[in-house]
Structures are given as C-alpha cells and as structure tokens.
Amino acid sequence: MNPQTDPYALAAEAADALKNRLGVEALDAAIVLGSGWSTAAADLGDVVGEVALADLPGFAAPVVAGHGGGVRALRTPSGRVVALFTGRTHLYEGRGAHAVVHGVRTAAAAGARRLVLTNGCGGLDPAWGPGTPVLLADHINLTGATPLQGPRFVDLTDAYSPALRDLARTVDPDLDEGVYVQFHGPAYETPAEVRMAGTLGGTLVGMSTALETIAAREAGMEVLGISLVTNAAAGMSGEPLNHDEVIEAGRQAVPRLRSLLSGLLEVL
Template identity: 75%
Template structure:
C-alpha cells in the first residue's frame, strides 16, 4: 500500500477495475478464502479477469490456496459480480488498510452486497471438514480495526439475517455459528480454542472480521460463510497443517460450486 489516503486509493482502484473489466459498475462482491477459489465458475458468465496486483493498492496473495485474480461475472439476475480470488491477511504485516482494500474498492465501484468467505477450524465435532457454515456473528480478537478516529459503526447485525435466510433457500442444511478471528499466522493453541468456545465461538480463523467491519462502514450488506477445513486444535486428533486446508477445499468443491451458483441466482 502507498501513503495515499486508503479511501482515495480504493476509489482509484475502483476506477481501474471498471475500466479494465469494461463494466459500468459492480453490484455484488465476493471475497474467496482458502478452499473457495475453484468454486467460482458457477456464479455466471465470465465477463473478464485481471491480476489483482495490476490494480492500485493491491499485492499478489502470499498464501497457498488463494488465487491472485479479480474476475467479473454476469449473474443469472443480470447483476455484475466482482470476485476476489485472494485476500491480504492481517498477519502479513501490511496494516489493516491493506486487509480491507478489496472491500473498499468494491464499495467504491458500486457494490451493495458482500459475500465474504474463509477456511477455518471448527469447534463443533458434527461439522466435519468440507462443511460450509453461515457466520451469524464474530469475535475480533486481533486487537485491530480498519476504522480511524471517532467512527462509530453499529455492528448489531454485522452479518445480515436477511442474506442468511436467502442462503438457506439455496441450501436448507446450512448451519450457522460465531466466527472468531485470531491474528495468526500460527494456528491456535488448544487453550485458545477452549477460550474461543467459552466466549461463544464456533469457528476459528485468521481473516474476515476486519473486512466485515470495513464493509459495514461502507454500507454493504454482508453474508459470511466459513468452510470448516479441519477440527480446531485440541479437538482434532492430528496436528494442523495448511495442506489439510487446501485438501478439504478441493474435496468440498462440488458443494461450494453449487452453493455459490445458487447464491448468485438469488442475491
């Protein structure tokens, strides 16, 4: 990121986005986390694609399992969806502005709805690897925020109840839970996982909450979906590995394709 004001930089990126992808504006944005990128092709007609790193303020993703492209699709409802196949994580040390730059860019390009996804550890033994779970609420344990100064944003309904209900018209089996973001990049200890559970958490990971805060500041309605890629530390009988996250995403690809395709037809 540059020293330019983050919101001005997002505006410049939005101008480049609509110009390079030859679209008038963006209606819907999707941020695809670990295990999700390969499922995007069911969203609709591909209108264009470009490397994220070619847009102002973006960098190439550094995490295996994340794509590095921005794609535009025409959804079945005739809307334009921008799909970010990678994201910047807070643990990369680039600051919160870099983490939420994609969300702010989408908002500046006209988006009113955000679908934010991630791969995560699950605390519920009934949610095996490959289970998508709607995010009902979150706990931000990073100690950080993308907001500056007296910017008081109401997060009573950070994740839209209306959109969760719409998602269940696509897949009635979707459960929901509370997502807990730790800073990372190390995985959580068993004690930290127990703490998350005591605080009311059902899912643990290293993304999403800062993006949701920025989205709500920008007035976007947010649908959050976690893909449980493994049982969390202390619940899982084996040590945690990132390769397990990628493998779970690949195994879940048919279900995720169906879910994203169905969402694109109702959002």
C-alpha cells in the same frame, strides 16, 4: 501501502481502474474467496472480464497457497454484475489493516452493495466435519486491529445480514450458523486459545473476515459470511494442523460449494 495515503481515496482510484479493466459501469455485489474455495468457483458464471489484483492500485499478489490472484466480473442470470475476488490480504502479512480491507473498500467504491466473504477455518462443533460450510451469525475480533481510524462509529449489531442468511438457506437449506473468531495468525491457535474462543461463544476460528466485515459495514454493504470447516480446531481431535488439509478439504467439498456459489449468483 503508504500509511500517509488516504485509504478511501486509494480505494476509489482502484475502483475506477477495476471498472475500466473489467469493462463494466459498476458492480452490484462482490464475493471474496477464502482458502479452499477457489476450485469451486472455477468456470463459474458468465465471465465478462478479468484482471490481476497486482495490476490495480493498492493491491499486491496473494501470498497464501489456495488463493488466486485476480478479480473476475460475472454477469448473473438477472443481469447483475458480481466481482469475484480470488485472493485476499491477511493481517499477518504485515501490510496493515487498511491493506486487508482494500478489496472490500474497492468493491464498495465500485458500487457493490452486497458482499459475500468466505474463508477456511477450524471448527469447534464436532458435528461440523471437514468440508462443512457454515453461515456466520456473528464474529469476535481478537486481532487487536481495526480498519477504522478516528471517530467512525459503526453499528455491528447485525454485522452479518439476517436477510442474506435466509437467502443463502433458500439455496442450501442445511446450512448451519456459527460465531467466527478471528485471530491474528499466521500460527494456528493453541488448544488453550481454542478453549478460550469457545468460552467466549465462538464456534469457528480463523485468520480473516472480521476486519473485512467491519469495513464493509462502514461502507453500508450487506454482508454474508460463509466459513468452510477444513479441520477440527486445535485440541479438538488430537491431530496436528497444517495448511495442506485446508486445501484438501476444499477439494472434497467442491460439489457442495460450487452448488452454493452458483445458487447465490442467481439470487444476489
């Protein structure tokens, strides 16, 4: 993304292109699928249109295994239109914070007022085995980056909507809550960094979501965050970390994740 480009104007341009390509007048909500989530969303809902991310202004094809590369428009049982983003840009790709949140800003410019952000992450709580979905109650941004520039003062007191968390528990009453700590990546966290995250109050660690949440709240969107615990965080189990286990945890969790996503589509 050209740093001289107005990111909000670019999002508006992308939103117009998205609506035209999907054949919809506006979006009501959006869901961003993180690592391990794409398989659970396959064949989900009544698809009314689909477009490749790389065909929209300001987007690039995802570079991370386990992420798709498109946007699907789904019509919910209540008639709402939900955009399902099967890929995202990460800060460690080097394209900057504006590129990371471009999908969120595009969804907001297209009319979406509710946003569901999902991710795959490491868990600090031994009770959360691989394949456990956890609602985000809050986050800690340790990336040293922000999508905001200038005097844009955004209240993050309830960054993750309590009402949407309650709504999610009507779909899956066993959902627990945690605090997500975003690191820059792409290296996994060291055991010392994981201990630091825990000392700060974190219970989940990963490389996405927090910057997108900030941009969404700036746009006035309600945010629901859901982490899929794909592995114990570094130093918690004594085992080395690798991306293959992230994908495998997603595969094993497909039934519960599919049920959760399907239920959310009915109530969003």
